[in-house]
Amino acid sequence: MDEFRFIERSGSNAEKYTLRERLFGTEAVQPMWVADMDIATPECVIHAxxxxxxxxxxxxxxxxxxxxxxxxxxxxxxxxxxxxxxxxxxxxxxxxxxxxxxxxxxxxxxxxxxxxxxxxxxxxxxxxxxxxxxxxxxxxxxxxxxxxxxxxxxxxxxxxxxxxxxxxxxxxxxxxxxxxxxxxxxxxxxxxxxxxxxxxxxxxxxxxxxxxxxxxxxxxxxxxxxxxxxxxxxxxxxxxxxxxxxxxxxxxxxxxxxxxxxxxxxxxxxxxxxxxxxxxxxGKSWHTKLVEHLSANIKIIETWCEEHPRIKFRPPEATYLAWLDCKSLGLGDRELREFFVRKAGLGLSPGLSFGKEGSGFMRLNFAVPTSVLCHALDRLDKALND
Ligand SMILES: Cc1ncc(COP(=O)(O)O)c(C=O)c1O
CATH class of the missing domain: 3.40.640.10 (Type I PLP-dependent aspartate aminotransferase-like (Major domain))
Structure with a gap:
């Protein structure tokens, strides 16, 4: 079984999806906020x-x-x-x-x-x-x-x-x-x-x-x-x-x-x-594959940010959370959030929710299949170009 394939969660009770309307005012966002993964839990756990x-x-x-x-x-x-x-x-x-x-x-x-x-x-x-x-x-x-x-x-x-x-x-x-x-x-x-x-x-x-x-x-x-x-x-x-x-x-x-x-x-x-x-x-072999998968996703974000220098990104040393420095976009925190939701169709965690020092940042959860990440970055690319 491929653990890193796309799994439809929107019909389930996944918080990441069910709270979209409440948090972002719309269901039309790819949710990349709360820290769980859109990746299947290891088979050994399900089996047990x-x-x-x-x-x-x-x-x-x-x-x-x-x-x-x-x-x-x-x-x-x-x-x-x-x-x-x-x-x-x-x-x-x-x-x-x-x-x-x-x-x-x-x-x-x-x-x-x-x-x-x-x-x-x-x-x-x-x-x-x-x-x-x-x-x-x-x-x-x-x-x-x-x-x-x-x-x-x-x-x-x-x-x-x-x-x-x-x-x-x-x-x-x-x-x-x-x-x-x-x-x-x-x-x-x-x-x-x-x-x-x-x-x-x-x-x-x-x-x-x-x-x-x-x-x-x-x-x-x-x-x-x-x-x-x-x-x-x-x-x-x-x-x-x-x-x-x-x-x-x-x-x-x-x-x-x-x-x-x-x-x-x-x-x-x-x-x-x-x-x-x-x-x-x-769960060890699953975990090893997971870390490889997440490392590959980090590379994708890194390359994308090199091509889009208005968003700065330093690869995390841990976690599956990308802390994106969006200050160069010149938007206030509310506008920044609106930009991601309305223009890019992405539901990220606003930096300010992590404290004052988070102003101007957005946190993107990249524990998703690579296809989902690429799709999200394409949306962001289009929004930036608009
Ligand atoms: C640093 C940190 N601690 C704790 C939690 C949540 O832990 P629990 O669900 O066991 O309360 C999270 C979830 O994102 C977290 O990032």
Whole structure:
């Protein structure tokens, strides 16, 4: 079966399609926004779910030890990071775990560092839990690489600063943070007794050789980090609502667990458990092909942008999200969005939705068959020429 062929999703309940009218005011857009893929979930996952359904009882179940072991093995192989079973717990959603960790490790009124631009729930989880945001702007250097400024960040810290929300790799800018960068951040956090919540959901879709979990850098950082992981992005199975939280420190784990029990995450869903285990156990060759496919799509976007210099693009080091710098078009953010929707017929995520620093950018989800990507770029070409 060809996983990368066009699959019609518009008749399904896919959020990417059903919310088109609400988000873009029209159904007549090729949706390239929410971060799931228009690529079939691995056959091994589908097969495991079908097999499970042969058993006619779907009562309460817990995640099997085999499922946790499969993820441990995956992390060891892919990221040379060895997790212990007792560090891990089930969560229905990485975002829910972020909220839970914020409540567990800080008090109302405390400050949480968030880098701008970033995945929007980073902001809302802080605000909705009555904590204050310390916004640290990420800026592009001369080569167009996004960087944080460690000295400026240090000067933003106060006695109320308790947490850093790290997106690693970073959505939407596609950075894989280097060892030096993570070391600088980690050291700063340790100096100021700031705990790190590290969202690593994108860590398997990496084009640069290595993603490094910040917890892997030192014993101190291992003990200072809550790490969030999941198969949702890696295997295109976000609809299963399953992820894990990895907390090596017993003290942080106890605090987190207390909060987790308060909101009752439960043990998850029968079909998600088997899907999770199958993906991490048998999804490797699919994943290798996926990364190849996405790399080829990046090349296509790169070539296209070379021919259309008004849109600037730096290939992401991770994620299947292209962060397009459209500032040269000279449009305001609202006009830019309208241009993409009305003129090009494309439903992208507006840069501004990721924070102030996202102004003038659009995020394009390129986890689509190559034919769909080329068609979208043709539409954009025509709109630019009009
Ligand atoms: C950085 C990041 N974290 C978390 C999520 C969502 O995770 P979940 O669906 O498990 O809440 C996304 C989805 O795009 C994401 O980009």
């Amino acid at each position: 779910v079908q097999e499970r359904l042969l058993h006619p009882i779907l009562g309460y179940e817990i995640m099997s030890e085999r499922a946790f072991e499969a993820q441990i093995e995956w992390m060891r192989e892919q990221h040379a990071f060895t997790m212990q079973r007792q560090w891990l717990s089930y969560s229905p959603s990485v975002v829910a775990s972020i909220g839970c960790a914020i409540r567990a490790l800080s008090e109302e009124g405390d400050e949480v560092i968030v880098m701008d631009p970033v995945y929007p729930p980073f902001y809302s989880m802080v605000r909705d839990n009555n904590r204050h945001l310390i916004l640290h702007p990420l800026k592009q250097d001369n080569e167009g690489i996004y960087r944080f400024d460690i000295n400026a960040l240090a000067s933003q810290i106060t006695s109320k600063t308790k947490l850093l929300l790290l997106c690693s790799p970073h959505n939407p800018i596609g950075r894989v943070w280097s060892r030096d960068e993570l070391n600088a951040l980690g050291t700063l956090c340790l100096e100021h007794n700031i705990r790190i919540i590290s969202d690593e959901i994108h860590s398997d879709i990496v084009f640069k050789p290595h993603h490094l979990p910040i917890a892997a850098l030192s014993k101190e950082l291992l003990e200072n980090t809550i790490m969030l992981l999941g198969p949702g992005k890696t295997f295109n199975m976000a609809g299963f609502s399953i992820s894990t939280v990895c907390i090596p420190s017993e003290t942080l784990r106890e605090a987190y667990d207390k909060e987790r029990h308060r909101v009752h995450f439960g043990d998850g869903a029968v079909l998600s458990h088997v899907a999770f285990e199958a993906a991490y156990t048998a």
